[in-house]
Amino acid sequence: MRAVTSDPKRCTRCGVEKPLTEYHLKKGRVDGHRSECKQCRYKHDAEHSVELAAARRRYYRENRERMLKQQSTYIRSEKGKAVRRKAGRKYSASAGGRARKRAWLSKEEVKRKIWVRHLVQLAIKQGKLVPQGCSVCGVKAEAHHEDYERPLDVRWLCKSHHLEYHATH
Numbered sequence: 001m002r003a004v005t006s007d008p009k010r011c012t013r014c015g016v017e018k019p020l021t022e023y024h025l026k027k028g029r030v031d032g033h034r035s036e037c038k039q040c041r042y043k044h045d046a047e048h049s050v051e052l053a054a055a056r057r058r059y060y061r062e063n064r065e066r067m068l069k070q071q072s073t074y075i076r077s078e079k080g081k082a083v084r085r086k087a088g089r090k091y092s093a094s095a096g097g098r099a100r101k102r103a104w105l106s107k108e109e110v111k112r113k114i115w116v117r118h119l120v121q122l123a124i125k126q127g128k129l130v131p132q133g134c135s136v137c138g139v140k141a142e143a144h145h146e147d148y149e150r151p152l153d154v155r156w157l158c159k160s161h162h163l164e165y166h167a168t169h
Helices: 038-047 049-076 078-093 095-105 108-126 159-168
Strands: 023-025 033-037 142-145 154-157
Touching (some): 033 038, 049 078, 095 108, 108 142, 142 159, 154 159
């Protein structure tokens, strides 16, 4: 548990007493803060940036597999998914995200695909097209178009088989 104190703390590098707001937080310390002040830490990092970068690269090379596995596990976790959704929404709301979406939507091929998907949804609502199970495994499926020139000629594939199909074709 972090001790709550407003007493000044002496920096181990410069020796000057400063308020706790001048120190970065660090779990596990008695007062919950690093031993060197922010200014000394910035100065140290700037002086040793080349060595620190080399150490980070070396650490990554030596621990690559473990780090990738840990990252993969996190991304699939509920917390990881929530963080990615939040970041995606933030990017989509940014000027760069809106510009990229406008550019993507302006492509004729994309416009055609969106229109064809709309026609499929309309045909399903009107009963002209009946959703079926995956043609490979039989579970709930989505419409796959071999040819967007024939909007209602679809093959029903589940999400995993649809992705697999596009990965191989």
